[in-house]
Amino acid sequence: MSENNTEMIDKYDADAQFEALLKKISDTGHPIDTERVRAAYNTAKIAHSGQKRKDGTPYVTHCIAAADISVDMGLDEDSIVAALLHDVIEDTPLTHADIAHQFGEPVADIVEGVTKLTRVQYTSKEDEQMENLRKMLLAMAKDIRVILIKIADRLHNMRTMDYQNPEKQRQKSQETMEIYAPIAHRLGMQRSKWELEDLSLQYLDPVGYKEITDTLEKRMPELESFMAGMKEKIQTRLEKEHISCTIYYRIKHVYSIYRKMYAQNLNMSGIFDLCAFRVIVDTIPDCYTVMGIIHEMFKPVPGRFKDYVSTPKPNGYQSVHTTVIGSEGIPFEVQIRTWDMHHTAEYGIAAHWKYKMNDGGQVLKSGDEDRFAWVRRLLESQQDSDATDFFHNLKIDMFSDEVFVFSPKGDVINLPTGATPIDFAYNIHSDVGNHMVGATVNGRIVPLSHTLQNGDIVEIRTSKSAAGPSRDWLNIAKSGSARTKIKQWFKKERRDENVIRGRAMFEEELRHSGISYDEATAEDIISPIMKRLSVMSVDELCAAIGYGGVTATRVVNRIRDELLRAANKNDKKTVVDKINQAAERREQSAQKMGKAVHGVLVEGLSNCLIKFSRCCTPVPGDDIVGFITRGQGVSIHRADCENYTQRRDDPENAGRWVRVQWAREITDSYVCTVTITAKDRNGLVMDIATVLNSLNAKVRTLTARDLAGGKAIASVTLEVKSSAELKYIMARIASIPGITSVMRNGQME
Ligand code: MN
Numbered sequence: 001m002s003e004n005n006t007e008m009i010d011k012y013d014a015d016a017q018f019e020a021l022l023k024k025i026s027d028t029g030h031p032i033d034t035e036r037v038r039a040a041y042n043t044a045k046i047a048h049s050g051q052k053r054k055d056g057t058p059y060v061t062h063c064i065a066a067a068d069i070s071v072d073m074g075l076d077e078d079s080i081v082a083a084l085l086h087d088v089i090e091d092t093p094l095t096h097a098d099i100a101h102q103f104g105e106p107v108a109d110i111v112e113g114v115t116k117l118t119r120v121q122y123t124s125k126e127d128e129q130m131e132n133l134r135k136m137l138l139a140m141a142k143d144i145r146v147i148l149i150k151i152a153d154r155l156h157n158m159r160t161m162d163y164q165n166p167e168k169q170r171q172k173s174q175e176t177m178e179i180y181a182p183i184a185h186r187l188g189m190q191r192s193k194w195e196l197e198d199l200s201l202q203y204l205d206p207v208g209y210k211e212i213t214d215t216l217e218k219r220m221p222e223l224e225s226f227m228a229g230m231k232e233k234i235q236t237r238l239e240k241e242h243i244s245c246t247i248y249y250r251i252k253h254v255y256s257i258y259r260k261m262y263a264q265n266l267n268m269s270g271i272f273d274l275c276a277f278r279v280i281v282d283t284i285p286d287c288y289t290v291m292g293i294i295h296e297m298f299k300p301v302p303g304r305f306k307d308y309v310s311t312p313k314p315n316g317y318q319s320v321h322t323t324v325i326g327s328e329g330i331p332f333e334v335q336i337r338t339w340d341m342h343h344t345a346e347y348g349i350a351a352h353w354k355y356k357m358n359d360g361g362q363v364l365k366s367g368d369e370d371r372f373a374w375v376r377r378l379l380e381s382q383q384d385s386d387a388t389d390f391f392h393n394l395k396i397d398m399f400s401d402e403v404f405v406f407s408p409k410g411d412v413i414n415l416p417t418g419a420t421p422i423d424f425a426y427n428i429h430s431d432v433g434n435h436m437v438g439a440t441v442n443g444r445i446v447p448l449s450h451t452l453q454n455g456d457i458v459e460i461r462t463s464k465s466a467a468g469p470s471r472d473w474l475n476i477a478k479s480g481s482a483r484t485k486i487k488q489w490f491k492k493e494r495r496d497e498n499v500i501r502g503r504a505m506f507e508e509e510l511r512h513s514g515i516s517y518d519e520a521t522a523e524d525i526i527s528p529i530m531k532r533l534s535v536m537s538v539d540e541l542c543a544a545i546g547y548g549g550v551t552a553t554r555v556v557n558r559i560r561d562e563l564l565r566a567a568n569k570n571d572k573k574t575v576v577d578k579i580n581q582a583a584e585r586r587e588q589s590a591q592k593m594g595k596a597v598h599g600v601l602v603e604g605l606s607n608c609l610i611k612f613s614r615c616c617t618p619v620p621g622d623d624i625v626g627f628i629t630r631g632q633g634v635s636i637h638r639a640d641c642e643n644y645t646q647r648r649d650d651p652e653n654a655g656r657w658v659r660v661q662w663a664r665e666i667t668d669s670y671v672c673t674v675t676i677t678a679k680d681r682n683g684l685v686m687d688i689a690t691v692l693n694s695l696n697a698k699v700r701t702l703t704a705r706d707l708a709g710g711k712a713i714a715s716v717t718l719e720v721k722s723s724a725e726l727k728y729i730m731a732r733i734a735s736i737p738g739i740t741s742v743m744r745n746g747q748m749e
Helices: 014-028 034-047 060-073 077-084 096-103 105-119 127-141 144-159 166-186 190-204 206-240 254-264 284-297 339-352 373-380 385-391 421-428 430-434 480-493 495-512 523-532 538-547 552-570 573-591 642-647 684-694 723-734
Strands: 245-251 275-281 320-325 331-338 402-406 412-416 436-441 444-446 458-462 600-602 610-612 624-628 634-638 657-662 670-679 698-707 711-720 739-744
Touching: 014 034, 014 060, 034 060, 034 077, 034 096, 060 077, 060 144, 077 105, 077 144, 096 105, 105 127, 105 144, 127 144, 127 166, 127 402, 127 412, 144 166, 144 190, 166 190, 190 206, 190 254, 190 339, 206 245, 206 254, 206 275, 206 284, 275 284, 275 339, 284 320, 284 331, 331 339, 412 421, 421 430, 421 436, 421 458, 421 480, 430 436, 430 480, 480 495, 480 538, 495 538, 495 552, 523 538, 523 552, 538 552, 552 573, 600 624, 600 634, 634 642, 634 657, 670 723, 684 698, 684 711, 684 723, 711 723, 723 739
Parallel strands: 275 331, 610 634
Antiparallel strands: 245 275, 320 331, 402 412, 436 444, 436 458, 600 657, 624 634, 624 657, 670 711, 670 739, 698 711
16 A cells, blocks of 8 residues: 655645645556545645644644545545545634535535534543443544545544643543544554554553553564564465465554553553564455465464455455464564455455446446445445444444434433434433423523434423423324333323313213113223223323323223123123113114225215234234325224323324224134234244144244344234234233243234
8 A cells, every 4th residue: 555655745835745745546446536635735735825733834734644545445535535624613703605606515515414413522431321422423524435434533642742732632532542543443444543543652651652562662573583484484485375365464563562562451462463574365265275375374372263255254355364383483473465455454345445437448437326325335245243232323324313412521422313302302311302492402492392313402391380291292202212211101190180071081981881880880880890900090090091091992892891791691681782772872873884895984074095014913803093194094092092092182184093893793804913022042943833833823924133131022923813813912922931921013002
């Protein structure tokens, strides 16, 4: 790789440095419009004129250096232009609009992205916070080029850190070690990662750093001649075997030696493999041939052979590694890879930023839709679970379903996209949410429905005399946990309200069934039902109906069964008649309903399109409601479905919920999904499958996976005729040893 050749040039002479950069650009052979690059330089030079860096050099030399590193990384024209302009929004009067006008939106967006990252403030925190901070930066970047330029920017700032005061040196080094080096690693950019680590270590532990570099320097002549000798030996042998190869050798980077000493509590003399060789070949078969030859020439150290060619590392890294014992018993590591793998290892994700050419050698502009395709491909090939988690959302659209915001203390809080101050408050603590009276974002007062953006600093204003959450909040909050906490508050604090509400719902349902309140609440009728629902009083039962813990229909159905049983036993014909008449009236009103479609009758609608909602997958026997969707017929939900209970009171959906019921005769089968959690053990899936098979269940899919902590989760999608059949199947599954829960999807907890 070409070294930074601006070093030979007067550090105060920006123009000369820029000309050297242009030469480097044309040397790459990439189709880059140098006039556009020059225009960017001129803009940056004028904008930063008069500004100086701590070492007295013109500020624009920093911009040239960042662009120079971007060229080394192999970045595209827009990136190089943006690198030259990366500090103009932050440090000069130029705006996004100015840059967009002259260099186009994409460049302006990249520069703005870098500016946002620059403005993020760090305080050193525990590991989990750091991980969130790294994710936040990636999420804020939106375009991976923003991150790559930020790394180039940081690399140059670290190279010139000597001119800063000790406090700033420490702070920036810490940040680099905790944030930027790991990001570079995750993106597979070994070269940048090593340099960032070594530069940071120099300021974080100057004594430790010096000990290593001094020792290396002392041993350098010996190590040099050892490595040169080994290279010679390997080269000669491979030439004899007609394998064309290039061999590099190096001393391992300081921080990797430092970490090894620290981890294994060794001093320098205890660290043997300081030397590393790289053999770069043309083809994958050559990698293995070379490995075989090296193992023939030297004694391999057992357990040190690693094949990252057939199983690449999560960050895309590929090589064959082995450690062997050289002459004088000195061990050394050999990495064998192809040129392609080498480029990826050095520059990682940046190496994939290639120019696409068509057959005539013209550059093809890649469309936006294609922009992250290579990132996705790279990431989809990753297998390490930790890194897969890290990149989980990058696969879709760079964390499109998460947003990362700061608390005033600098903690990073991770929320679902679209989250509001309400979600933030409940994430901090229920008490904060319940006493919230207002919120500020980045110092400005915002409405509680305000949508939070990545990097926002959110502060919640609370008051001891706050009235508590309002029911609207249930619709505003985006996170399930915030909604659950709000509901808990209503359940507890608004008991009276729930009792009144629930009692009204209960009485209405009783009226439809021809049962009086007094009949229903007679001791012998109601007490077995209350016992089954674990409530202690009729008020408590009404409260449960009021907040949606149980539906009125279900309670009244049970009361009706209980009354009929008691009446039949005591031969009270009048009661039986009254209840049956009510049922008949219901049946008649059902006839006002349309013809059954898929076994469902919809009030007032005939032959309409019926869709069973996927959130709760109702089956005959469940209490159901219908929702008139826009253009897709009526979707059927269970009456205890969270989507229904949360939305039934939305004013915007008023009039769209309709009464529906199951037809008498059911011929269809209904698809529903059941989630099973269990202690992980051998043969679990097999046992579930055997039970399902013995019940003749119609299983569509059965999947299972391990969770952390020795748990497993399985999901069964099956077809049933009724809720009774489903309940029976679920009960049978629940009796398998090791199963801890069997839940229908969409069931409220
Ligand atoms: Mn900068």
